[in-house]
Amino acid sequence: MSALLAYAFRWSVVQESFGQLEHGLRITLELSLVALVLSLALGLIVALCRMAQFAPLRLAAYAYIQVFRAVSLYIYVLWVYFGIAGATGINLSPLTAGVIALTILNSAYMAEIYRSALGAVDRGQHEAATSLGFGRVRGFTTVVLPQAIRTAVPSLVNQFVDIVKDSSIVAIIGTMDLMGVTNQLVGFYRAPFELYTLVAFFYLTIVLVISALAAGLERHLQRHLR
Amino acid sequence: MSEQDSQAASNGRTTRGALIRTGGLALAGAAGAGALAGAAPAAGRRIAADSVLDRWTKTKKARLGVDLSFPPLQFIDPKTKKPSGYMVQITEMMMKDIGVKPEYVQTPFAQLFAGLAADKFDMVGIAATILPSRALQGWFAGVPVFYESNVVLVKKSSKAHRLSDLRTARFAVLQGSSQQASAPVIFPKAKFKAMATESDAATEVSVGRADAAIFSEFSAGSILGNNKNLRPLGGPALFVDANTYFMPEGDEKVWQWVTNWLRYQSTHQTMAGLWKKWVGPSTKKYHLNTSVVGTNGEAVPYQS
Amino acid sequence: MFAYAFDWSVVLEHRHAFLLGAWLDIWVTAISFLLACVLGMAVALLRVSGVRLFRWPAFAYVQLVRGVPLLVFLYWVYFGLAVVLGVAFTGVQAAIIALTLTGSAYTAEIFRAAIGGVDRGQAEAATALGFARRSTFRHVVFPQAIRIALPPLGNTFVGLLKGATLISVIGVADMVFVAQDINLTYFTPFEPFTAVGLILIVLVAIFSLVVTGAERFLRLP
Numbered sequence: 010m011s012a013l014l015a016y017a018f019r020w021s022v023v024q025e026s027f028g029q030l031e032h033g034l035r036i037t038l039e040l041s042l043v044a045l046v047l048s049l050a051l052g053l054i055v056a057l058c059r060m061a062q063f064a065p066l067r068l069a070a071y072a073y074i075q076v077f078r079a080v081s082l083y084i085y086v087l088w089v090y091f092g093i094a095g096a097t098g099i100n101l102s103p104l105t106a107g108v109i110a111l112t113i114l115n116s117a118y119m120a121e122i123y124r125s126a127l128g129a130v131d132r133g134q135h136e137a138a139t140s141l142g143f144g145r146v147r148g149f150t151t152v153v154l155p156q157a158i159r160t161a162v163p164s165l166v167n168q169f170v171d172i173v174k175d176s177s178i179v180a181i182i183g184t185m186d187l188m189g190v191t192n193q194l195v196g197f198y199r200a201p202f203e204l205y206t207l208v209a210f211f212y213l214t215i216v217l218v219i220s221a222l223a224a225g226l227e228r229h230l231q232r233h234l235r
Numbered sequence: 236m237s238e239q240d241s242q243a244a245s246n247g248r249t250t251r252g253a254l255i256r257t258g259g260l261a262l263a264g265a266a267g268a269g270a271l272a273g274a275a276p277a278a279g280r281r282i283a284a285d286s287v288l289d290r291w292t293k294t295k296k297a298r299l300g301v302d303l304s305f306p307p308l309q310f311i312d313p314k315t316k317k318p319s320g321y322m323v324q325i326t327e328m329m330m331k332d333i334g335v336k337p338e339y340v341q342t343p344f345a346q347l348f349a350g351l352a353a354d355k356f357d358m359v360g361i362a363a364t365i366l367p368s369r370a371l372q373g374w375f376a377g378v379p380v381f382y383e384s385n386v387v388l389v390k391k392s393s394k395a396h397r398l399s400d401l402r403t404a405r406f407a408v409l410q411g412s413s414q415q416a417s418a419p420v421i422f423p424k425a426k427f428k429a430m431a432t433e434s435d436a437a438t439e440v441s442v443g444r445a446d447a448a449i450f451s452e453f454s455a456g457s458i459l460g461n462n463k464n465l466r467p468l469g470g471p472a473l474f475v476d477a478n479t480y481f482m483p484e485g486d487e488k489v490w491q492w493v494t495n496w497l498r499y500q501s502t503h504q505t506m507a508g509l510w511k512k513w514v515g516p517s518t519k520k521y522h523l524n525t526s527v528v529g530t531n532g533e534a535v536p537y538q539s
Numbered sequence: 540m541f542a543y544a545f546d547w548s549v550v551l552e553h554r555h556a557f558l559l560g561a562w563l564d565i566w567v568t569a570i571s572f573l574l575a576c577v578l579g580m581a582v583a584l585l586r587v588s589g590v591r592l593f594r595w596p597a598f599a600y601v602q603l604v605r606g607v608p609l610l611v612f613l614y615w616v617y618f619g620l621a622v623v624l625g626v627a628f629t630g631v632q633a634a635i636i637a638l639t640l641t642g643s644a645y646t647a648e649i650f651r652a653a654i655g656g657v658d659r660g661q662a663e664a665a666t667a668l669g670f671a672r673r674s675t676f677r678h679v680v681f682p683q684a685i686r687i688a689l690p691p692l693g694n695t696f697v698g699l700l701k702g703a704t705l706i707s708v709i710g711v712a713d714m715v716f717v718a719q720d721i722n723l724t725y726f727t728p729f730e731p732f733t734a735v736g737l738i739l740i741v742l743v744a745i746f747s748l749v750v751t752g753a754e755r756f757l758r759l760p
Contacts, residue, residue, distance in 0.1 A: 016623045017463075025313050032316070079743035081701035084715060084736050091346075091728035094353040096545070102340070174608035181610075181708060183342045188610060193311060195618070196304025196434045199461035202619035205611060213606035345723055352726045372726055411723055428710060435710075438618050443627040 022200045023207050033190030034211060040104065040186060041173045044111035048172070049165070051112060052119025059124055070120070077117035082175050086110045090182045107179030111172055118168055126161035127153065159230045166223035170216050177212070187211055286488035287357040291335045299326065299337050299360025300351060302344040304432050306457045307513045308381075309361050321453075321513035322361045325380060325506065329496055343431060345411030348372055351481065358489070362478035364413030369481065376479040377494035378501055378532040381510060383451040384472035384524050385414060388458065388465045390440055395447065395468065401425065404446035407439035413476045414449040421473065437462055449473060452525045456517025472524045475534060502530045511537065549725050550734045553717060560714030561738050564703045567631060567713075571638035571703075572696050578639060579646025586651050597647070604644040609702045612637035617709040630711040634703070642699050649691045653684035686757050693750035697743055704739065714738060 058070035090106040093099055101109065130153050138148035158165075180189035191208040195201050291297045303309050303318055312319035318339060330337045340356040347359050348369055362380040363369065389395050395404070403424050408414040410429035419427060428445060430436040433454050439445040441464040450458060452472070459465060480493055500506055507527035515537070518525045529535035550557070585597035617633035620626070628636070657680045665675040707716035718731035 016625070029311065029313065029316060075744070076740055079697070079701075079740045080736050081704040081739060083705050084718075084732060084739060087715075087718070087728070088732040088736055091349060091353055091722060092732040093729070094355065095727070096729035098354065100354050103342075170605075174606075177608040177610045178705065181343070182346070183340070185341060188608075189341070192432065192614075193304050196432050197306055197310050197313070199434050199437060199458060201434070201438060201614070202623045205615040205619040209607045209611050209615060212608055212611060213603060216606035217602070345719075349722055349726055349728060353728065430710060431708065435618060438622060442621040442625065444621075444629070 016202075019198070019200045019203055022194075022198045022203050026194050026198070026204065026207065029190050029194060030187065030207070030211060033185060033187040034215075036104070036184060036186040037173065037176055037188075038215070040107055040111070040176045040179065040184070041169070043108050044115065044172050044176070045169050047108070047112040048115035048119050048168075051116035053123055055116055055120035056123035056127065059120060060127065074117045074120050077114050078121075080114065082110060082114055082178050083181065085114060086179055086182055103179065103182045103184045106182065107176065107184055110179070111176060115168060115172055118171075119165070122161050122164040122168065123157065126157040126164075129160050130156045162223070162227055162230060166219065166226075169223075170219055173215055173219065174212060286486050287483065288333075288486075288489040288492055290357070291330075292333055295335055297330060297335045297337050297358070297360075298340055298356040299358055300342045300347050300356035301339045301360045302342060302347065303339070304344075304434070305361070305454060307517070308453055321509055322380065324509060324513075325500075326360050328500075328505075329493070332496065344409065345429075345431065348411070348481070351483065358483075358493075359481040363481050364416075364476040364478050366413055366416055368416065373484050374482050374486070374490050376482070376490065376497055378497035379477040379479045379528055379534075380497060380506060381478050381528060382526040382534040383413070383453070383476045383478055384526060385449055385474050385476070386452055386455050386523055387447050387449055387468040387473060388437070388440060388455055389447045389468055390443070391464055391466050393446065393466075397470065398468070398473070401447050401468075405444070407436035407445035407448040409433050409436055414451075417474055417476075418449050433458070437465065441465060451476075452518050452523040453514045455523060456514070456521055459521050460517065467521060467523060469522075475526060477534075498531065501528050501532050504529075507535070507537075545730065546725075546727055547730050549721055549727055550730045553721060553731075556717045557714050557734060557738065560712060560717045561735075561742070563631075563711070564700065564706075564713045565742070567634055567638065567706065567711075568696065568700045568703045571635050571642055572699050574635070574639040575642030575646050575695070575699070576692070578643040579648075580650050582643060582647035583650035583654065586647070587654055601644050601647050604640055607641075609637060609641045610705055610708065612640055613705060613709050630706065630709045633709055634706040634711055638699050638702055641702060642695055645695045645698070646692065649688050649695065650684065652691075653688035654680060656687045657683045686759075689750070689754055689757065693747070696750075697746060700742065700746070701739070704735070 055070050055073055058066045059074065061067050061070075086106060089110050090101060090103060094101065134156065135148055135153050138152040139145070143152065176186060177188035180186055180192060183189065185193070187208055191204050195204050198204065287297070301309060301318070303311050305320070307320050309318065309320045309322045311317070326337060337360060339360060340350070342350045342355065347361075347363065350356060351359055351373055363375075364383065365375045365379075369375070387398070387401065389401075395401050398421075402422060403426075404422070405426045405428065406418060406422065407428050407430055408418060410431055415427065415429055419425070428439065430439060433450060436445075436448045436450070437458045440448045441462055447468070455467060459467065479497070482489055482493065497506075507529065510525075510527045514525060517523075518537075525537050526534040527537045582597045582600055585593040586601075588594060613633065616636050617628060617630065621628050621633070661679055661683065662675055665679040666672075670679065704713065704715050707713050707719060710716075714735045718735045721731040722728045
């Protein structure tokens with residue numbers, strides 16, 4: 010405790026760092042949003058493959074989900090950024106490598122979320138759509154999918170929160186997102202406690218804002234049910 | 236509970252790293268680089284087919300790998316939010332001479348060499364110590380950009396006052412740095428822990444996880460200014476390293492050009508003047524030894 | 540531009556280092572998981588306690604911890620907190636603290652949902668049968684809640700194991716550190732990172748089998 014009292018907090022560093030952190034915040038949000046949109050799309054494709062009639066497709070999707078849910082983002086980012094580049098010469102910027110890694114890993118989770126949501130839609134709904142003359146595809150896109158997405162929203166939002174938090178890991182290969190900028194600022198000001206506390210609040214704020222927006226979205230989607 | 240395990244774990248790591256690196260140093264000294272080529276398989280080594288110099292002048296852009304967490308050599312200026320410092324100024328002067336715009340690829344220091352091997356950028360845009368082990372993986376320019384005089388920092392309350400007091404100490408060093416490579420030769424009985432940034436290594440000492448850390452004099456100045464818990468051990472430099480640009484193996488054209496550009500600047504005292512501007516004030520304040528790059532690239536002690 | 544010669548011998552030569560590193564990841568995860576369960580259970584009990592004075596701090600704790608990335612916790616504990624408190628946490632200690640904090644936000648929510656998921660009628664029936672409040676919880680609600688909580692707890696363990704692969708950033712020599720070290724020394728990035736990826740996939744697969752077995756064992760006849 011005596012050390013705590015002896016420590017001279019340098020909160021002026023926080024004020025001086027705001028400008029650079031704002032820039033990092035923009036990168037974090039861009040990285041997370043792009044990864045969200047891409048993994049939503051890829052996840053749906055994987056989920057549909059997982060539920061396909063054709064067995065090899067179903068097995069491939071199963072393996073995809075099991076493998077990518079088991080790998081950690083850090084290892085996967087290192088593999089994509091260094092491993093792939095070293096072995097094939099395909100060269101990605103840290104930001105692109107981050108988007109790819111976040112997208113692929115999260116699409117596996119998204120696929121499982123879609124699958125359970127699609128499974129929860131009453132079979133009768135699809136049959137009703139067919140009897141009303143909707144084709145198979147239109148019946149799916151206009152009747153089944155919207156209902157499934159409504160069920161999936163809370164889980165998808167949780168997944169988005171994970172994407173934002175995990176995007177910090179991409180800084181280890183050199184992106185200048187919130188985490189990367191913070192590490193650089195620590196190198197400049199040498200005030201780790203103040204700066205890591207500050208960046209924790211940045212992430213916390215993003216997550217709370219997402220949660221608040223999601224609560225609003227859920228209310229909006231449920232409005233006709235009341 | 237985990238004290239011992241972690242200790243053992245970090246020992247295991249540093250021993251491994253140190254073995255490979257010091258082994259490399261010793262071998263290079265004894266048997267020359269040829270013997271080492273077999274010892275260290277350079278599978279990812281990149282050999283240039285076309286010159287990056289041609290690519291630069293054609294596209295007017297150069298991808299340079301940098302770690303900007305080394306004030307006052309290379310860092311982000313909090314006011315302008317742009318890269319700044321001794322190395323940045325020299326690199327931008329050089330690029331301006333061929334009308335090329337540098338594009339900085341930020342990469343943690345330890346990964347700069349693997350990054351060049353993986354073609355993440357055309358050249359390392361900051362200077363790195365000329366180490367025999369690194370020289371197996373790429374080419375260093377023929378003239379140094381600066382000389383790095385290494386000093387030992389300890390906690391203010393430390394009982395150590397000369398190097399011999401630190402024979403069995405726990406050292407924190409920058410991962411992948413020349414300090415990590417060279418210090419185990421000077422302190423064979425010491426323990427070494429590699430940290431990702433210099434700031435982290437300084438924290439290791441100030442919280443007591445390490446007894447001492449080895450820094451270049453330019454970093455020591457900035458660290459001492461921000462961390463009142465530390466003091467320099469004093470005395471002459473522990474060792475002095477030559478630092479320069481690192482580029483793909485086999486690219487003679489860019490190597491010739493960078494080397495000649497540096498030779499020209501060295502005879503014109505450009506590096507010496509800029510070193511006095513960026514590094515001089517802090518070495519003077521903390522009484523640290525330092526050298527500048529003189530004519531034809533030799534080290535000239537600088538009395539601040 | 541350059542041809543990559545695959546060289547798996549580097550990985551094989553360092554197989555003991557990889558396995559030792561993997562073992563470190565496993566036991567750091569196991570300790571953190573147990574601590575996160577204890578802490579999470581305490582927070583969950585506060586949240587369902589019905590006392591507003593307890594409920595609010597518990598709610599705030601979960602929100603706060605859930606909003607901060609593990610990586611930030613690792614740096615914050617190891618470099619930040621260490622400087623301020625003057626306590627020289629070892630890397631492993633800092634890793635366990637950070638993983639426990641992160642895990643506790645998840646376990647607290649899991650236990651809360653599980654306790655809430657037990658049919659109210661069960662508790663009422665127990666009370667009617669003369670059980671005291673405390674023994675109703677211990678003998679009736681808790682065993683059923685664990686059964687509900689088991690699958691998500693398994694997911695949390697896997698999440699922490701994946702999180703544990705980050706601890707090399709604070710200098711802990713786990714399997715990823717071994718892979719990084721090999722890459723920095725030999726410039727062979729593909730093989731070591733593939734190796735640690737495969738080790739992790741195998742570990743997760745084994746663990747999933749164990750959890751599935753436990754679920755089957757606990758299932759009511």
